[in-house]
Amino acid sequence: MSKLRVGLLFGGRSGEHEVSINSARAIATALQTGDNQSKYEVLPVYIPKNGVWQASEVGQQVLETGTPLVCDDSNPQQLWDFPPEVKTVDVWFPILHGPNGEDGTIQGLLTLMRVPFVGSGVLGSSVGMDKIAMKTAFAQVGLPQVNYKFIERSQVWSNACVFPKLCDDIEQSLGYPCFVKPANLGSSVGIAKVRSRSELESALDSAASYDRRIVIETGVTAREVECAVLGNDNPKASVIGEITYDSDFYDYETKYTDGRAQLHIPAQLPDNIITQIQEMAIEGFKAIDASGLARVDFFYVEATQEIFINEINTLPGFTAFSMYPQLWEASGIKFPELVDQLIQLAVEKA
Known part of the structure; x- marks a missing residue:
């Protein structure tokens, strides 16, 4: 059988551009590891901050260096000139974090291309990105939330x-x-x-x-715990992880500065609380019509044993040190196998 050509789509026009590059580098390595090497061929497709798609040599250069490309932003009509290699992609792996990447916009474009892609579709992505729509969907199925x-x-x-x-x-x-x-x-x-x-x-x-x-x-005084979800129509939940930190709250600087936050996997929680969180994670995943992957975040108030769903992230950080892959690693699915499963889920969904 011939290899599937995976279009690894990364970068993007959001404040999480650099995070996206780091995620893409980890995924590219996983696609060239073990059995994946004989199953997949990687086509790196990089979207610089000016929005003009770059493939092949330029995409590979950014993957290898981890450094964003400095581009001319003076010719906006180039935005519609997609590289010819785009037509050769068998399945897309978009790893674009933030606006224009996980909010349904790129998912709509990939849907129009009629090529399978990893992750949620237009509806799940857009609802998962918009905190108001997300909370409304959670409320509709009765998931408890803070006021x-x-x-x-x-x-x-x-x-x-x-x-x-x-x-x-x-x-x-x-x-x-x-x-x-x-x-x-x-x-x-x-x-x-x-x-x-x-x-x-x-x-x-x-x-x-x-x-x-x-x-x-x-605001609530609570432990911040997270659960990873994997699947399409019959999703499964991972073990639970916990985040601790010394800052006032889990802000951008704490999230992306080494040593500022600590991940505890698995979290030390009562068995009944673990089960409830896993069930709520799957319920939240289905409530927004997510597919493929998501990380669902919760508040656990230890004094009262209350659990509040906080938010869902349909394209979470995906480096080897990010919470989502680490939760699956602790659940028995190693990083390269996780990437493989996500691609197979994309093909299955299509």
């Missing part, structure tokens, strides 16, 4: 009479501390933990600069 409110940018950037009333309402309904989040950004970008009126006003203004829709959540 939250949705507001729009227009309410923040309004006249001097409306804004104080908005802050009053947030204080009364959610209290302090609370978290202010843009609805459509990944990796904790634009998120702030606030404890006072002045911090709330500043955080709302900042979040509104990132997105026209904003989520505010009640």
